[in-house]
Amino acid sequence: MDTTDVTLTGVSEAITDVIGPDHSAGTLTADTLLFGALPELDSLALVELITVLEDRFGFEMDEDDINAEVFESVGSLAEYVRGQLG
Template sequence: MKTIDTTLTDLVDVVVTVLGIEERRASLSAATELLGGIPELDSLALLELVVVIEERFAIAIDDGDLTGEVFETLGTLAAFVDAKQQGA
């Protein structure tokens, strides 16, 4: 069974690939701020990230889910993805 830690690790893979920040992988953690914290994460990159997350985790992210709370940190995003996968 997947855990939040597994989801977080998979999300880090997605984020570094989509944003092209492989050299900063080791510095990313659950506490890493996304919006405003990673300069490469602009509005266009956010949309690309959402598409890749939907494909990688087999979930649907609604426009209403694109909130500052969900994308505050890698940890909040991992918790959101995990909840979506659980059907919550």
């Protein structure tokens, strides 16, 4: 598995941890839309997701990066995380 797959899987798992497996088990793909499309991913869940991602991947998310472009889809979020990891 390459780093792209590992990051995508990690991001998908983090999202599932936050919104619960009943809502997303096995259904999240790179094309899955996030903020605004998943009702479970409200502003409180978004804060929790950011914390989970920071802990899981070992980086701190800059406030300027918390935007609709980064959180558009699982794939865009995974791409952002990969960028943070260098």
